[in-house]
Amino acid sequence: MIRVLLVDDDALVRAGLKLMLRGADDIEVVGEVEDGAGVPVAVRRHTPDVVLMDIRMPVVDGIAATRALAGSGTAPKVIVLTTFGADSTVLAAIRAGATGYLLKHTEPEEIVEAVRRAGNGEPSLSPAAMRALIGQVADGDESRRQRASNRLAVLTERERDIAAALADGLNNTEIGQRLHLSVGTVKSHLSGALAKLDLDNRTQLALLAHDAKVR
Incomplete structure (x- = not known):
């Protein structure tokens, strides 16, 4: 239950x-x-x-x-x-x-x-709700962008790729297709990124990637 x-x-x-x-x-x-x-x-x-x-x-x-x-x-x-x-x-x-x-x-x-x-x-x-939420985020100032970039620096290149895909509103299957990874591998990298950054969920990671302008 x-x-x-x-x-x-x-x-x-x-x-x-x-x-x-x-x-x-x-x-x-x-x-x-x-x-x-x-x-x-x-x-x-x-x-x-x-x-x-x-x-x-x-x-x-x-x-x-x-x-x-x-x-x-x-x-x-x-x-x-x-x-x-x-x-x-x-x-x-x-x-x-x-x-x-x-x-x-x-x-x-x-x-x-x-x-x-x-x-x-x-x-x-949902991915649609994620995109709507990201769309509400202003570009923000340079200091916020720098803080977000500094936090994301602890991630591997693959983890940063996944963070960028999250910021684009993609779900795990779509991320796997973009990066040529299995859904299980996407989940593994995502869990690792959240743990390194001490974040509670994928939405927070997406917002952080958006702040840092990761692409």
Whole structure:
């Protein structure tokens, strides 16, 4: 079973999500929290695999709550919920460690599938969503580009190639086709790059490659 924690200050949203997820026989909603302030305690109590996290909450928002969870070896996957699409707030949540995002009006079957992917350790951000997110990132200043380049310097040439492909919004199969590698080899290089950079997910690596203008 994929254990899910719901975090949203709107009780009706939580009820709707619970109703959607109850229809899946491999997903269990193990807890609910109405603000980001209660997330650390709820995660310790319920040990969820996936957290569906609202971005905008009155006390501790979803970005701060996601950042508090990131970096832990047992941290659950976080999918942020928003009504605004790929805006700067979503970008901040991804940089904080969220593995993907969903619009609150997303079709129920898509929400269920995103939870399944996250729970199974697969990317929960589609290539199309990745491209939309990357498209929201401004070129930024020279200092940010240099910082990103310095971080990526620890990667091998092949790992940098994969980072660049991620920034182009490619999935593992497409990366393998571009670089003439098996999907298993792509996954291995990707895992190595994330470990070297102490990143939580492929989306963060894609954004870092974009910042560094890796091509």
